[in-house]
Amino acid sequence: MKPDLSNGGGIKMFLVDLIFPSRCPFCDKVIPYDRLCCERCFDECKWSDENICRYCGKSVLRGCLCDEVTYDECVCAAYYSGNARKAIRNLKYRHEGAGAVVFGRVLHDMLIERDLLKSIDIAVPVPMYKGKLRERGYNQAELIAREIVRNTDISIRNDLIYRDDPETEQHLLGAEERRKAAFSQYHAAKAELDGETILLIDDVLTTGSTFSACTDELRRIGAGKVICAAAVTAGE
Ligand SMILES: [Zn+2]
Ligand SMILES: [Zn+2]
Numbered sequence: 001m002k003p004d005l006s007n008g009g010g011i012k013m014f015l016v017d018l019i020f021p022s023r024c025p026f027c028d029k030v031i032p033y034d035r036l037c038c039e040r041c042f043d044e045c046k047w048s049d050e051n052i053c054r055y056c057g058k059s060v061l062r063g064c065l066c067d068e069v070t071y072d073e074c075v076c077a078a079y080y081s082g083n084a085r086k087a088i089r090n091l092k093y094r095h096e097g098a099g100a101v102v103f104g105r106v107l108h109d110m111l112i113e114r115d116l117l118k119s120i121d122i123a124v125p126v127p128m129y130k131g132k133l134r135e136r137g138y139n140q141a142e143l144i145a146r147e148i149v150r151n152t153d154i155s156i157r158n159d160l161i162y163r164d165d166p167e168t169e170q171h172l173l174g175a176e177e178r179r180k181a182a183f184s185q186y187h188a189a190k191a192e193l194d195g196e197t198i199l200l201i202d203d204v205l206t207t208g209s210t211f212s213a214c215t216d217e218l219r220r221i222g223a224g225k226v227i228c229a230a231a232v233t234a235g236e
Contacts, residue, residue, distance in 0.1 A: 003105035025099030026083040069208040076233035103231035104147025121196035193222035205230035
């Protein structure tokens with residue numbers, strides 16, 4: 001199920017490459033201007049397999065979380081381990097969009113394989129809080145979303161859910177606190193949906209609480225089925 005790993009190339013990409021050489025999101029090495037990543041890095045990445053629960057997105061070997069999550073289905077491109085860790089870090093902190101394209105293409109193909117893509121009406125990237133978005137300049141979940149919906153008529157909506165500025169940095173919280181924080185941070189905007197099928201997108205799936213919180217909010221304003229897509233799922 002390997003997707004096309006070329007980035008389209010063209011003279012513009014070639015010229016851009018002379019100034020900003022393309023780097024592989026998995027290993028940071030310089031790669032040809034018309035590639036998204038090394039072939040070898042792609043092959044070495046631990047892509048998701050039959051041990052990932054198709055409903056909650058967690059490993060069935062470590063105990064799936066179906067009883068705790070509120071969304072309907074979930075696709076995850078890879079395990080959060082090995083070189084995927086680096087690709088996610090690059091995506092968040094180094095303005096490297098190529099990783100988002102690679103994960104987005106894999107998720108796109110998985111959604112087609114499961115016959116889900118054509119049922120989706122709206123794509124909603126999990127929002128970042130405003131301060132963080134200002135600081136980073138982009139939402140990595142949106143970069144992944146753009147690649148998933150490319151060449152479809154699914155629209156991306158960033159106006160349906162917003163996130164409050166947190167009082168404590170997420171990474172300083174324990175699992176239970178994080179879960180509680182997730183449920184109080186996401187809010188639906190004043191909008192009315194009419195049973196549309198939503199695709200929620202994020203970079204990392206950890207406990208499922210972020211996806212669940214967003215799902216609850218979307219359902220409150222009339223969403224129908226909610227399918228989640230994460231670049232990686234934590235825990236093997
Ligand atoms: Zn590489
Ligand atoms: Zn499950």
